[in-house]
Amino acid sequence: MPDVTGLELAAQELRDRDPDCLVGTEFARGRAVLLAAPDRAHAVVESLKGAGYSFLASLHGVDYWPEEPRLGVLYELLDMDRIDRITVKTRVATDAATLRSVTDLFPGADFPEREVYDMFGVQFDGHPDLRRILMPEDFEGHPQRRDFPIGGEPVLFTYNEQQNYGQYQ
Amino acid sequence: MSATSDYRRREESITLASEPAGGEGETHELLTLNIGPHHPATHGVLRLIATLEGEVVRAIKPIIGYVHTGIEKTAEDKSYWKVIPVIERMDYLSYYFNAMAFCGAVESLLDLEVPPRAQYLRVIHLELNRIMSHLVWLGTSALDLGAISMFWYCFRERETILDLFEYSSGQRMHTRYFQVGGVMEDIPGGFEAKLRKFLANMPTRADQYADLLEKNEIVLQRLQGTCPLDRETLLSLSVTGPLLRAAGVPWDLRKAAPYSSYDHFSFKIPVGTVGDNYDRYRVRHAELYESVKIIEQALDGLPEGPYITSDRKVALPPRHELATSMEALIHHFKLVTEGFRVPPGEVYYPIEGPRGELGCFVRADGSAKPARVHMRDPSFSNLQATEPMVRDSYIADLIATLAMMDPVLGGIDR
Numbered sequence: 143m144p145d146v147t148g149l150e151l152a153a154q155e156l157r158d159r160d161p162d163c164l165v166g167t168e169f170a171r172g173r174a175v176l177l178a179a180p181d182r183a184h185a186v187v188e189s190l191k192g193a194g195y196s197f198l199a200s201l202h203g204v205d206y207w208p209e210e211p212r213l214g215v216l217y218e219l220l221d222m223d224r225i226d227r228i229t230v231k232t233r234v235a236t237d238a239a240t241l242r243s244v245t246d247l248f249p250g251a252d253f254p255e256r257e258v259y260d261m262f263g264v265q266f267d268g269h270p271d272l273r274r275i276l277m278p279e280d281f282e283g284h285p286q287r288r289d290f291p292i293g294g295e296p297v298l299f300t301y302n303e304q305q306n307y308g309q310y311q
Numbered sequence: 312m313s314a315t316s317d318y319r320r321r322e323e324s325i326t327l328a329s330e331p332a333g334g335e336g337e338t339h340e341l342l343t344l345n346i347g348p349h350h351p352a353t354h355g356v357l358r359l360i361a362t363l364e365g366e367v368v369r370a371i372k373p374i375i376g377y378v379h380t381g382i383e384k385t386a387e388d389k390s391y392w393k394v395i396p397v398i399e400r401m402d403y404l405s406y407y408f409n410a411m412a413f414c415g416a417v418e419s420l421l422d423l424e425v426p427p428r429a430q431y432l433r434v435i436h437l438e439l440n441r442i443m444s445h446l447v448w449l450g451t452s453a454l455d456l457g458a459i460s461m462f463w464y465c466f467r468e469r470e471t472i473l474d475l476f477e478y479s480s481g482q483r484m485h486t487r488y489f490q491v492g493g494v495m496e497d498i499p500g501g502f503e504a505k506l507r508k509f510l511a512n513m514p515t516r517a518d519q520y521a522d523l524l525e526k527n528e529i530v531l532q533r534l535q536g537t538c539p540l541d542r543e544t545l546l547s548l549s550v551t552g553p554l555l556r557a558a559g560v561p562w563d564l565r566k567a568a569p570y571s572s573y574d575h576f577s578f579k580i581p582v583g584t585v586g587d588n589y590d591r592y593r594v595r596h597a598e599l600y601e602s603v604k605i606i607e608q609a610l611d612g613l614p615e616g617p618y619i620t621s622d623r624k625v626a627l628p629p630r631h632e633l634a635t636s637m638e639a640l641i642h643h644f645k646l647v648t649e650g651f652r653v654p655p656g657e658v659y660y661p662i663e664g665p666r667g668e669l670g671c672f673v674r675a676d677g678s679a680k681p682a683r684v685h686m687r688d689p690s691f692s693n694l695q696a697t698e699p700m701v702r703d704s705y706i707a708d709l710i711a712t713l714a715m716m717d718p719v720l721g722g723i724d725r
Binding site for chain 2: 170171172173175196197198199200202203204205216218222225227229248249250251252253254257261274275276277278285286288290292
């Protein structure tokens with residue numbers, strides 16, 4: 143993990159190239175996080191990839207409800223040579239949940255982005271095959287959002303198949 | 312050796328080029344074949360849609376989600392220590408690893424120090440679990456290649472490990488042995504003797520597996536030179552674990568970023584050379600020996616001391632204190648009813664599972680329940696490498712490759 147100074151240096155380097163690409167940094171418990179502007183997240187990930195963080199260890203979504211903007215997408219990047227991890231976090235609102243896909247940089251982001259789309263409803267522009275991955279394709283809603291209730295989903299039988307199966311509202 | 316074995320070179324009638332075979336303007340009909348979701352060769356409920364030209368796979372699309380049970384969602388509704396049992400059920404062959412990733416994440420959120428004895432006990436159980444997981448993989452993979460007897464031999468040793476798990480925790484699978492701050496209980500008397508007996512036995516057994524498989528012409532032809540994938544493609548697809556090491560990348564988090572005192576032990580990281588199915592088999596097989604070495608060292612150097620943190624805000628007080636100490640009773644009551652609260656923050660805690668980097672992301676919002684738990688399961692990312700591996704190879708090699716990839720659908724679908 144870069145220390146606080148290393149994180150600020152990395153952030154400054156990114157800001158020199160594009161002054162509006164970052165909205166802040168976070169450092170806690172040895173974890174370095176760059177907060178990227180949603181429209182620049184792809185560029186930030188791309189320049190970090192060029193700086194050596196060439197392995198996408200994980201990509202996950204978070205719902206920060208009731209904070210706004212609600213949805214967060216986190217890219218856990220890894221530099222295998224220096225054994226260094228850095229996180230890029232970007233926040234989008236539920237009504238404008240669109241990000242540029244990083245599948246052109248990391249083909250391995252394919253499944254994780256589909257999962258974030260499935261669970262949180264974040265659209266990834268440029269993704270080759272953005273479909274639901276874990277939930278059934280006719281499912282409505284995005285179940286990992288905090289306001290999606292647990293349980294109460296009707297089991298599909300012949301008698302109730304016409305009655306809004308998969309809807310939660 | 313070239314990527315094509317003799318067996319394949321003799322099969323001159325089928326071209327492995329990406330273009331459809333046949334003369335000018337003539338295209339062979341493509342067949343779309345559905346494999347699974349209920350098929351013994353898919354190692355779980357994995358569905359594959361394969362596009363075939365004759366016997367050659369031209370495209371493959373994995374469809375997953377059949378055992379999605381919403382564990383990450385369930386975890387958000389449970390207090391931290393009640394999350395451990397559900398998390399363990401994600402990748403059902405590496406339950407200690409799931410628990411370790413989650414407990415490690417929560418411990419770093421709490422800034423909690425784990426006692427050395429607990430760390431060593433964790434290492435012993437993690438490595439036993441790694442051997443157990445590799446044995447299930449070896450048995451079922453050999454079954455896919457037609458070697459039925461391997462299955463019984465591997466499950467015989469696996470049974471010994473499960474007995475050990477039962478001895479230390481009372482459960483054979485999903486033991487809930489790891490707690491936040493340490494482990495549930497100290498190992499019982501006699502555990503060490505049983506474990507030593509197993510450790511003395513295991514390398515010989517692994518030798519026997521190797522003799523059975525590596526001197527078998529059919530196994531060699533099915534594995535050697537089939538479906539290799541270079542390291543650049545694997546890295547770009549976020550593949551980790553034995554699949555990546557088989558291609559020659561010595562990346563193992565136990566060495567690269569040691570956790571739970573893995574830096575105290577001397578062990579090697581087996582790596583392959585060309586990254587074909589045979590290398591994948593050899594890397595996992597060699598890991599059996601290394602895990603045995605780690606357990607032996609951990610058992611020899613097992614420190615004395617507490618097996619769980621003495622922080623009563625996190626760990627339950629010992630049972631005998633409840634009758635004498637009011638404070639212990641209060642702590643017990645608070646922990647059992649509400650659980651402990653975790654200061655707000657986010658953490659990503661990666662460990663080396665049997666299949667690769669198993670990372671647990673936990674977001675705490677200050678309450679007694681996690682606001683988000685996400686498991687970066689290695690099987691999920693590794694599954695993306697199926698298509699580049701098996702494209703333009705035979706459908707029989709697809710089955711062998713799938714076996715050597717060792718996907719666990721419980722971990723993929725969560």
